[in-house]
Amino acid sequence: MLIMKYLMLVLALAACNAKSTNSAVSSSQAASASGAPSSQIVPPQYDAAGKLIKVTKSDEEWRKELNDLEYNVLREEGTERAGSGDLVNNHADGTYICRGCGLPLFDSATKFESGTGWPSFYQPLKPDYVAVGKDDSYGMSRDEVECARCGGHLGHVFDDGPPPTGLRYCMNAVSLDFVAR
Ligand SMILES: [Zn+2]
Numbered sequence: 001m002l003i004m005k006y007l008m009l010v011l012a013l014a015a016c017n018a019k020s021t022n023s024a025v026s027s028s029q030a031a032s033a034s035g036a037p038s039s040q041i042v043p044p045q046y047d048a049a050g051k052l053i054k055v056t057k058s059d060e061e062w063r064k065e066l067n068d069l070e071y072n073v074l075r076e077e078g079t080e081r082a083g084s085g086d087l088v089n090n091h092a093d094g095t096y097i098c099r100g101c102g103l104p105l106f107d108s109a110t111k112f113e114s115g116t117g118w119p120s121f122y123q124p125l126k127p128d129y130v131a132v133g134k135d136d137s138y139g140m141s142r143d144e145v146e147c148a149r150c151g152g153h154l155g156h157v158f159d160d161g162p163p164p165t166g167l168r169y170c171m172n173a174v175s176l177d178f179v180a181r
Pocket of ligand 1: 098099100101102103147148149150151152
């Protein structure tokens with residue numbers, strides 16, 4: 001059973017690593033975000049030196065605020081099952097925010113169909129809203145993406161995305177909330 005679980009995880013990660021198909025977003029596809037947004041945009045604040053003020057909470061506080069899957073992905077760098085996220089096929093206009101702290105992370109205009117089963121974007125709203133670091137787990141060298149404010153794990157970024165950036169931010173839907181315009 002444990003081996004099966006591990007295999008599923010490796011397969012899921014391998015799929016996220018797969019080259020995207022870059023198919024265009026169809027404007028005829030209706031918005032399908034489930035339910036009302038559960039969070040509000042919480043704009044960034046900066047200290048006197050111009051640095052983004054971070055949100056820090058204890059594990060206990062995060063456990064209270066997040067459900068098990070959200071905690072596993074955001075705080076333990078887990079990965080949701082491909083295609084399981086409610087925002088994968090969301091094509092509404094709006095802003096994708098951090099599930100952990102409400103920082104606006106991605107605009108719907110930069111979302112594209114990657115075919116991976118995870119919400120994919122070609123650029124963050126602002127470069128300093130996300131932090132990118134090396135992740136060599138599971139025998140793959142990938143660039144891990146975190147929320148720059150609360151340190152929540154969002155997903156990974158790959159260099160096989162569409163123009164204009166050529167980047168593919170492969171995000172976990174549970175790490176995000178959607179606020180419609
Ligand atoms: Zn955050």
